[in-house]
Amino acid sequence: MVADMQSRSSAPRTGRPRSAEADEAILAATRAALVDLGWSGLTLGDVATRAGVAKTTLYRRWAGKNELVVDAVAALFDELELPDRGSLAADIEIVVLQFAAILSRPEAKTALMAVVAESTGDAALRDRIRSSIVDRQKHLVTQGRARAQARGELPVENDPETAARGTDLIFDVIAGAVVHRCLVSSKPVDTDWAGDFTRLLLNGLTGVSPA
Amino acid sequence: MVADMQSRSSAPRTGRPRSAEADEAILAATRAALVDLGWSGLTLGDVATRAGVAKTTLYRRWAGKNELVVDAVAALFDELELPDRGSLAADIEIVVLQFAAILSRPEAKTALMAVVAESTGDAALRDRIRSSIVDRQKHLVTQGRARAQARGELPVENDPETAARGTDLIFDVIAGAVVHRCLVSSKPVDTDWAGDFTRLLLNGLTGVSPA
DNA sequence: CGCTTTCGCTACGGCCCGTAGCGTAACTGT
DNA sequence: ACAGTTACGCTACGGGCCGTAGCGAAAGCG
Secondary structure: OOOOOOOOOOOOOOOOOOOHHHHHHHHHHHHHHHHHHHHHHOOHHHHHHHHOOOHHHHHHHOOOHHHHHHHHHHHHHHHOOOOOOOOHHHHHHHHHHHHHHHHOOHHHHHHHHHHHHHHOOOHHHHHHHHHHHHHHHHHHHHHHHHHHHHHOOOOOOOOHHHHHHHHHHHHHHHHHHHHHHHHHOOOOOOHHHHHHHHHHHHHHHHOOOOO | OOOOHHHHOOOOOOOOOOOHHHHHHHHHHHHHHHHHHHHHHOOHHHHHHHHOOOHHHHHHHOOOHHHHHHHHHHHHHHHOOOOOOOOHHHHHHHHHHHHHHHHOOHHHHHHHHHHHHHHOOOHHHHHHHHHHHHHHHOHHHHHHHHHHHHHOOOOOOOOHHHHHHHHHHHHHHHHHHHHHHHHHOOOOOOHHHHHHHHHHHHHHHHOOOOO
16 A cells, blocks of 8 residues: 555546556565565566566656655554564564564565665655555553553553653564574574563563663 | 685585685675665676676576675674673664664665565575574574573573573564565664663563463 | 546556676685 | 696676666556
C-alpha cells in the first residue's frame, strides 16, 4: 500500500487509471525476486518480467529500487499483533517470537538491512522506511505498556514526553536486539533466547525507576 | 588487517611479494569512497583509481566488493575500549557512547548495514563479518562483566555455558539497541539516551536472576 | 467522439563488472 | 649473475543492467 506519490495527493481525474492489479503483481514479484536473488541480485527488469509488466510501467510508479523494495516488504510487518496473554512477560515473549519469524523469511532479511543501509545517505528514504514500516509497529509497545499498567505491572507515566521517550527506548531495545541476534550473530531466536531476553527486559522495566 | 586468504596460510616463499602499502592505500581509499559515494555508489574501479592501483591488483586480493568493505571497515571498530570508570553503569554508558560515535561516521553506517544485508545469503561472508568485526569486540562484555563481578555488582556465573549465553545476550542487546537507535530511528545517542538505556539494562542485569 | 493518461514495446547511450593478455618489476635460490 | 616465480600496471573486451525516449494502442472521462 501507499505506493506512489500520486495516490496520496489528488489523483488525476481524467485519463486512463492505473492498474491496481499491476501494483500488487509488481510488489509480489519483488518479494519473489528478493527470495531468489537477494537484494543485490534483484534487477528492475527482472521484476517487471516476473510481474508481466513493462519496465517503463515500473519506473512510472517508483523512483527506484529502494522505494520499490520498501513498499514490497512493508506489508510483511503488518502481520505483527499483540494478543493479550495475561502478563507483560508473555506479551514481550510473543512479540519477540513473531518478529523473529518475520525476520526468518529471506526477503525480509536481505531487504530490511539493505534499505536501511541505503537510507543512511538519503533522508527521504529514511522517512519512507519509518512511516511505512517502523512507526506503524510502535503501537505494539504502547499497547503492551498500557496493558501492563492496567495490570499494575508497570508504573503509570505522568509526563507524556517521558512516556514517549520510554516507548522509543523499549522499541529500539526489542527490535534492535532481535535483529542483531538474527542477522549479525545469526543464532536462532527460539523460546530459550526469547525467555532470557524477556527476563532481562522485564527486570529492567520493573526495577528501580529512573531518576 | 587480515586482508586475503594468502596472508593467513603459508605465503609463497618465492616471487615478488605483495605491497603492504598498496593494501593500506586500498582500504583507506575504500573508506574515502564510502564517505563520498555510499555503499551503492562505490565501484571497485573508482577505489583502484583513488588508491593509485590497478583494478586487477584489487581483484587479486579480494573476491569482491563485500569482502573488501568488510576489511576496510573492520579497523574502525578496534577503537573501542573499556576504561575502568569504577561502576558497571559508567562502563556501560561509556561503551554505548563510543559505539555510537563510530556509527556516526558515514562510512561505518552505510557499510555495516550493507554487508550484513549481503551476508544474509552468503554464509562465508557472514563468518568473515563475525570474525573480523563482531567477535573481536565481544571481549568488552566479558571484561565489563568480570569487573562488575569483582566489585560485587553482579553475581558470579558458575556454569560457563550459562555465562556464554549471557554474554551473547548482553552483546545483542547493546549493539542492537544502539544500531537501531542510530540507523533506524535515526535519533541521537546522546548522554540522555545512553543514561536511560544504561538504567534499563542495569536494572535488568541486577534484578532477580534467571531461573 | 475528442482529451488525457497509462500501457506495452523497442531501442539506445552509458556505466560498471570481472577477466584475459601482455610486458615489466621485485624478490629468491643456485 | 641468472633463471624461476610471483606481483604489478595497463589496455581491451563481452556482458549486464541502468534509466529514458519515442511510438502506437488501450482505457477511462465529459
